[in-house]
Amino acid sequence: MPGSSDGYSVGQYAADLLALLDGLDISQVVVCGQSLGGYIIFELFRRAPTRIRAAILCSTKAAADSAAAKRDRDVMAALAQRDGARAVAEKLVPKLLSRATLEQQPQVVKEVRAMIERAPVAGILGALRALRDRPDSTPLLGQIRVPVLVIAGDDDQIAPAAGMQEMARAIPGARFALITGAGHVAPLEQPLPLSGALGDFLTALS
Structure with a gap:
C-alpha cells in the first residue's frame, strides 16, 4: 500500500x-x-x-x-496520499451515509465529512492497511x-x-x-x- x-x-x-x-x-x-x-x-x-x-x-x-476490496483500499490510500483527507471525504461520504441521511440530515453529512477531513493522512493510510489486511x-x-x-x-x-x-x-x-x-x-x-x-x-x- x-x-x-x-x-x-x-x-x-x-x-x-x-x-x-x-x-x-x-x-x-x-x-x-x-x-x-x-x-x-x-x-x-x-x-x-x-x-x-x-x-x-x-x-x-x-x-x-x-481481492477486489483490497484493491479498493489501495486505490483509496493512493488518493489520500496524493490529494489529502478532503479527497477521501468526497469519495467516502456518499457510501457511508444512507440515502435518507444524505437527503434529510445535512448537519450529519457535514459532521461526517469534517471528521474525515480532520484525520491525518498517516492515520488514514494506517487504518486502510489494517482494514485491508x-x-x-x-x-x-x-x-x-x-x-x-x-x-x-x-x-x-x-x-x-x-x-x-x-x-x-x-x-x-x-x-x-x-x-x-x-x-x-x-x-x-x-x-x-x-x-x-x-x-x-x-x-x-x-
Missing part, C-alpha cells in the same frame, strides 16, 4: 486495548465496536476471550476483504459464548444488513437489531433507535 504505516493493524489495536485494560486493572468488559471497531473485537475474542463480558458489533463484517473471522463466530448484539443499518452499502443478519445467526444466541434510515454510521444517523437497542441489550445483561 502506498505510504502504509508500520504499527497499524487489527492485532496492534487489540493489543493496545488490552494494555489499557490492564493498566486500569479492569478484568472484564462489555465491548462495542463500530466498523473497524468490530474487527478489533474479533481480534480480542482470539487473544483474550475471557476478558469479554458481552459484545456489540455495529456495521461490521466477519469476513476478510476480498485483517484476518477472516468467520470461523470464530460459532465459538463465541457470550451475549452479542449485532446492529445494522438498513441502507448500509459497506456492511449490508443481510450479511450482518447472517453473521448474527452464526453466533450462538446473538441478537440482531435493524436500524431504519441508517447507513454505515448509525450512531450519528439514527442515535435514538440505536441507543434504544443498546439500552435493551445492556439491561438484559444486568
